[in-house]
Amino acid sequence: MRMVAEVRDQHESEWAAIGAVAELLGVGTSETVRKWVRQGQVNVGARAGVTTEESAELKRLRWENEELKRANAILKSASIFFAAEPDRPQ
Template identity: 40%
Template sequence: MALEALADPDRSHGAIVRVAEQLGVHREALRTWVRKAQAEGQDASSVSADRNARLAQLEKENRELRRANTILK
C-alpha cells in the first residue's frame, strides 16, 4: 500500500503520513518498513505482480472447488 502510493507521482507527496494514518501505525514505523522493503528490492510493481498472481491462483482454485461442489451435490 505504502510502496504503491510512493510509486505514484500523483500520490507520493505525503504518502507515508497518509498511509500510516489509514493503517493506524506511527509514521516513522511505516517509514522504516518501507525503507527495509525498498532495500530488499521489493518495489511496488513486484508487490502488485505477486498479488495479482496470487489472486489469479485463488480465483482458479475457487472455480475448481465450486465445480467439484456442484458435481458432488
C-alpha cells in the first residue's frame, strides 16, 4: 500500500502505479497488488469493509462453532445409546 502511494504521483493513474509496483515486486498480476492495497485501506479505516483481523476472528469462530456442533452430536448419540440400555447396572 505504501509503495503504491509513493509512486502514485509518477504515474497517470492508480492502476498504472499498481502495475509498476507489481512489476517491481515480481507479482504475476496487478490485480493481486490492487487487492492488497484495498485490504490495507480497509485495515486502516480509509475504506469500508471487513478488516483482516475481523476476518480471521470470524473464521476462528466459525471453526469453533462447527467443533461445538460435532461435540453436541456425539453427546446426543451417547445419551441415546445409554438411555436405550434397559439392563444397565445402576
